[in-house]
Amino acid sequence: xxxxxxIVPTLDNSFFSELAVAVQKELRMKDVQTYIVNSGNDAxxxxxxxxxxxxxxxxxxxxxxxxxxxxxxxxxxLPLVWIDRIPASETPVPYVANDDRNAMELAAECLxxxxxxxxxxxxxxxxxxxxSPRLEGYKAALEKHGIPYEExxxxxxxxxxxTETETGELAVKMIKSGLPVDGxxxxxxxxAFGAARAxxxxxxxxxxxxxxxxxDNSPFSAxxxxxxxxxxxxxxxxxxxxxxxxxxxAAGEKDVPVENIVHVELIERGSTR
Numbered sequence: 001x002x003x004x005x006x007i008v009p010t011l012d013n014s015f016f017s018e019l020a021v022a023v024q025k026e027l028r029m030k031d032v033q034t035y036i037v038n039s040g041n042d043a044x045x046x047x048x049x050x051x052x053x054x055x056x057x058x059x060x061x062x063x064x065x066x067x068x069x070x071x072x073x074x075x076x077x078l079p080l081v082w083i084d085r086i087p088a089s090e091t092p093v094p095y096v097a098n099d100d101r102n103a104m105e106l107a108a109e110c111l112x113x114x115x116x117x118x119x120x121x122x123x124x125x126x127x128x129x130x131x132s133p134r135l136e137g138y139k140a141a142l143e144k145h146g147i148p149y150e151e152x153x154x155x156x157x158x159x160x161x162x163t164e165t166e167t168g169e170l171a172v173k174m175i176k177s178g179l180p181v182d183g184x185x186x187x188x189x190x191x192a193f194g195a196a197r198a199x200x201x202x203x204x205x206x207x208x209x210x211x212x213x214x215x216d217n218s219p220f221s222a223x224x225x226x227x228x229x230x231x232x233x234x235x236x237x238x239x240x241x242x243x244x245x246x247x248x249x250a251a252g253e254k255d256v257p258v259e260n261i262v263h264v265e266l267i268e269r270g271s272t273r
Contacts (some may be wrong), residue, residue: 001223002032004246005053007063007083009048013163014189016231019083022239023062031246032059041066041159044047050074055129079249083242094249096242096260103231103264104137107185107213110229112145114211114272116183119147120174121154122167124187127215140187152179157191171195172202189221192228196271212271226270238262245251256263 006023007015024034034057037048043066051074053061060079070080070089075230082095104121121138138257139149147236155174157166167186175181188194191212206212206226214221217232241260248256 002059002250003057004032004060004062005047005058006022006034007037007039007046009039009064009066011038015216015235018218018235019239022236023243024273026239027245031183035205042107044166047071054078059225059250062242062246072263073251080244080248081242083238092258094245094256094258094260096238096262098264099261100133101137103133104114105141106264106266107231108138108141110213110268110272111183112141116211117147118180119183119185120181122184122186123154123156161273163190164190167191172198175202175204178258181210183211189214189216189218189228206271207273212262217267222269229269229272230267232265232267234262
């Protein structure tokens with residue numbers, strides 16, 4: 001029986017959890033065992049897991065990576081497929097990802113169409129010097145509608161405390177600073193929950209005062225009040241594509257596509273009405 005190791009940066013993010021479950025389900029249907037580990041968004045830990053996978057006789061690796069760059073021979077001879085995040089590497093590594101620039105444009109365009117002109121982008125934890133297609137998409141949407149880009153409207157959390165805590169504090173800090181805000185985009189549902197709850201405590205309400213959009217679209221997004229407008233990243237489709245790639249590589253196939261894009265869908269709900 002083949003064995004595939006999967007590295008995720010955290011399991012307390014609904015998207016990464018959904019992705020891991022989808023990968024395990026897909027591989028089980030193909031009679032392949034899955035071994036899932038959590039890197040804690042730490043590059044050294046990820047490399048250690050790659051080393052362990054090599055020694056454990058895995059047939060391939062799937063990774064939602066914390067690396068900036070893949071060191072030479074880190075994965076050894078094992079087939080490697082990136083999911084969502086794409087570190088630099090000497091030779092091309094197949095990957096499955098969303099078009100994050102386009103996704104962010106969809107989110108910003110939605111808010112702008114509702115009359116928002118002061119859109120706060122509360123990003124996830126991003127390492128220094130890491131490219132941000134989402135930021136590029138945010139800027140592009142503003143430029144298209146003649147809204148000046150201001151750096152203070154993009155706030156990056158530190159990634160040291162719970163997502164919802166840091167995001168909520170950032171949202172409140174910006175409001176209390178006197179910055180006009182009529183729309184917020186967050187990197188995940190947990191971040192959106194944190195922002196909405198923190199804003200409510202200072203008597204700012206979604207969507208009456210501030211409209212809110214987030215990434216992920218887990219089942220919880222439709223259960224909140226108001227329900228959340230989200231960007232569905234299609235974890236099942238990403239998992240299916242990634243599993244197909246790594247198994248084709250494990251079978252000795254060389255000619256697999258490097259770039260594999262899964263398009264995002266905007267699901268409008270109550271938080272942007």
